[in-house]
Structures are given as structure tokens and as C-alpha cells.
Amino acid sequence: MSFLKIILRNLRKGPATDPYPFGDTFTPDGLRGKIKYNPQACVACRMCEHVCAGGAIRITEAEDKSGLNFTLWHNTCAFCGLCQHYCPTKAIRLTTDFHTAHRQADKYNYVETGFIKYVACRRCGQPMVPVVKELLSRVYGDLEGPTKAFENLCEGCRRQISTESGVNKRWTEESKR
Ligand code: SF4
Ligand code: SF4
Incomplete structure (x- = not known):
């Protein structure tokens, strides 16, 4: 293809580059x-x-x-x-x-x-960072019980409740033996 033909073809096709910053551009x-x-x-x-x-x-x-x-x-x-x-x-x-x-x-x-x-822990009243649903759903999935139970409880109260419920469960199991 002659050089002249290439110029004519490119003139007909128009610009091949983005008009940015005078217009939109593509972002991957x-x-x-x-x-x-x-x-x-x-x-x-x-x-x-x-x-x-x-x-x-x-x-x-x-x-x-x-x-x-x-x-x-x-x-x-x-x-x-x-x-x-x-x-x-x-x-x-x-x-x-x-x-x-x-x-x-x-x-x-x-x-x-x-x-x-901060919000107040609903058990002890201490100021705390809210326990967000994104975290609870990551830990408990779709389980509504634990998600609701641990909502707006501070770290200390969550730990205490978990330990107490674990001990109670173990105690119940032991007493059945
Ligand atoms: S960790 Fe995040 S904020 Fe820090 S340099 Fe990397 S992209 Fe930026
Ligand atoms: S890693 Fe995520 S959740 Fe943790 S402090 Fe940073 S933005 Fe917040």
C-alpha cells in the first residue's frame, strides 16, 4: 500500500486515540x-x-x-x-x-x-465500636440467632457470654452422663 493510500485511509477512519483530557477515556x-x-x-x-x-x-x-x-x-x-x-x-x-x-x-x-x-454496649454500657452486620454475617453466615445475640455487645461481654454459654452446655452434657 502506498504511503498516500495509508494517509487517506487514516483520515477517513478518524483519530484512533482517546480524546482525554478533553473527553472520556476507557478505564479497565x-x-x-x-x-x-x-x-x-x-x-x-x-x-x-x-x-x-x-x-x-x-x-x-x-x-x-x-x-x-x-x-x-x-x-x-x-x-x-x-x-x-x-x-x-x-x-x-x-x-x-x-x-x-x-x-x-x-x-x-x-x-x-x-x-x-461509638455506641454503648447494651449489656455493660461501655462505649464501643459498633459490631457491624458485615462482620457478624461473615462469622455466623445466615444464622440469625447468634447475629442478633451479639449485636452491640462489647468485646468483653461477647467473650463472657460465649464462655458462660459454653460452660452451661458442658455442664448440661456432663449432668446427663
Ligand atoms: S495499603 Fe491501601 S492506602 Fe496503603 S498504599 Fe496500599 S492502596 Fe494505598
Ligand atoms: S481493615 Fe477494614 S475494617 Fe479494619 S480498620 Fe481498615 S477499613 Fe476498617
Whole structure:
């Protein structure tokens, strides 16, 4: 094919590249972009903070001790995906939004934040991070009994109830022998 024919064919076909940044562009499903955090599904286990390769995540107690603040700095994030991989409740996930370019002066505005409000344990009244259904359904599946029984009970009370019910069961079994 002559060079002239190639030029004419390409002119007829039009541009072969994306119009970005003047128009939309394609992003593959697996692209690791900006991070979305859902405080309603978070159990404050701090695993994401622990595994974060870039040290981009901080979970700190609010000054008035009413809950926990979650902060993630996108300018420090390496988009490695470890936080999403290790999060037990899928409260943190990477999106395909790659628009992270910003001026140096704006770096503290490129954050993802969230707040987990403490609730009172329904047994002892201690302030606690709510036990979210994402965690309970992961532990107990569709079992409504235990899911309801452990709702909004602090760690200590859950442990105590589990131990007591275990001891009672064992005692009943022993007494039948
Ligand atoms: S993607 Fe990696 S670097 Fe970014 S917040 Fe998650 S663990 Fe940290
Ligand atoms: S986002 Fe996930 S890994 Fe991070 S503290 Fe919450 S539950 Fe744990």
C-alpha cells in the first residue's frame, strides 16, 4: 500500500486515540485508583493501617472521645491494594477513578475521611465500636440467632457470654452422663 493510500485511509477512519483530557477515556476494571472508605462497614480492626505500604492511613480517636476518625492521604498512597485485600468487611476498596493529579499545595485536600461513632454496649454500657452486620454475617453466615445475640455487645461481654454459654452446655452434657 502506498504511503498516500495509508494517509487517506487514516483520515477517513478518524483519530484512533482517546480524546482525554478533553473527553472520556476507557478505564479497565482492575485499575487500582482512588480509595473509597465506608465507616458503616468498618470494625476499626486497624488492619488497613498496619499493612499500608505507604503509611497513608491513620485511625485516631476523636478529641471528645465520641468515636474514631479515619483518614487516608491519596498523595501518600501507593495504590498497592493491600488495605482492600486484608480488610475483613470490605469497608475499604479501590475504585477505578485515577484522577489523582493535584498541585503540591493541595495535597492535604486529597484525603478520604470517615467517622465511626461509638455506641454503648447494651449489656455493660461501655462505649464501643459498633459490631457491624458485615462482620457478624461473615462469622455466623445466615444464622440469625447468634447475629442478633451479639449485636452491640462489647468485646468483653461477647467473650463472657460465649464462655458462660459454653460452660452451661458442658455442664448440661456432663449432668446427663
Ligand atoms: S492502596 Fe496500599 S498504599 Fe494505598 S492506602 Fe491501601 S495499603 Fe496503603
Ligand atoms: S477499613 Fe477494614 S481493615 Fe481498615 S480498620 Fe476498617 S475494617 Fe479494619
